[in-house]
Amino acid sequence: MQPDPDWQGPIAFHELLFGTWLSYITLVVIWEKLLGAPLNEWKYALLTCLGASFFIINHYLFHAPFYLWIINSYSLIFVVTWYFLGLRDANQAFRWKCTALFLAVVHSVLYVGYELLARLAIERGVHEVWIMAATFAGFGGLILWRRPTNER
Numbered sequence: 001m002q003p004d005p006d007w008q009g010p011i012a013f014h015e016l017l018f019g020t021w022l023s024y025i026t027l028v029v030i031w032e033k034l035l036g037a038p039l040n041e042w043k044y045a046l047l048t049c050l051g052a053s054f055f056i057i058n059h060y061l062f063h064a065p066f067y068l069w070i071i072n073s074y075s076l077i078f079v080v081t082w083y084f085l086g087l088r089d090a091n092q093a094f095r096w097k098c099t100a101l102f103l104a105v106v107h108s109v110l111y112v113g114y115e116l117l118a119r120l121a122i123e124r125g126v127h128e129v130w131i132m133a134a135t136f137a138g139f140g141g142l143i144l145w146r147r148p149t150n151e152r
Contacts, residue, residue, distance in 0.1 A: 009062020011115065014122075014131050016055045019114035021138040024048045026110050028146070030103050031086060035096070041146060043085045050078055051111055079104050 027047055032038045057071050064070070082104040087097050118131050 003060045003064070007061050007064040007067075009058050009060070010119075011055060011058045011062070012119070013055075013059075014128050014135070015115040015118040016052060016059075017135045018118035018131055018138075019111050020048060020052050021135060021142050022114040023051055023107070023111040024142055026107055030107060034103065035086075035100055037086065037090060037092070037100075039086055044146075047078075047082065047085065050081055051108065054078075054111075075108075078108070 024044060027039075027044045031044075054071075054074065057067070057074055061067055061070060079101070083101065087100050090097065090100075092100075121131055122128060
């Protein structure tokens with residue numbers, strides 16, 4: 001069984017991929033530079049994967065009658081996961097925790113912005129192949145950047 005094709009939204013796969021590697025970089029900057037609280041690499045990967053899986057809702061269920069319920073529920077799951085991975089055990093002030101929680105929203109908005117940047121490039125005449133090439137180059141750079149120190 002597949003979702004009703006009339007529910008499908010406008011988000012394309014190349015937009016998701018383009019936004020994902022930039023989202024990962026954004027997560028690292030948020031936690032390491034802005035909050036000064038680096039996470040384990042698997043936590044960045046989990047948050048990125050969870051953020052990327054919004055694609056399922058926004059692509060396949062965007063026009064579904066229950067879209068707002070599912071997107072809001074999933075957003076709550078993302079924020080709760082963000083909290084448990086980075087804030088729950090943090091020995092930080094309440095203001096820091098509020099800022100960190102707010103940055104989950106900022107991260108999500110930026111992720112969507114990165115996806116829209118890919119869409120805008122396509123609409124301006126850049127062929128999808130160049131968006132995909134930039135995406136895979138970005139992932140390659142990300143892997144080199146985040147590899148363990150002893151492998152550098």
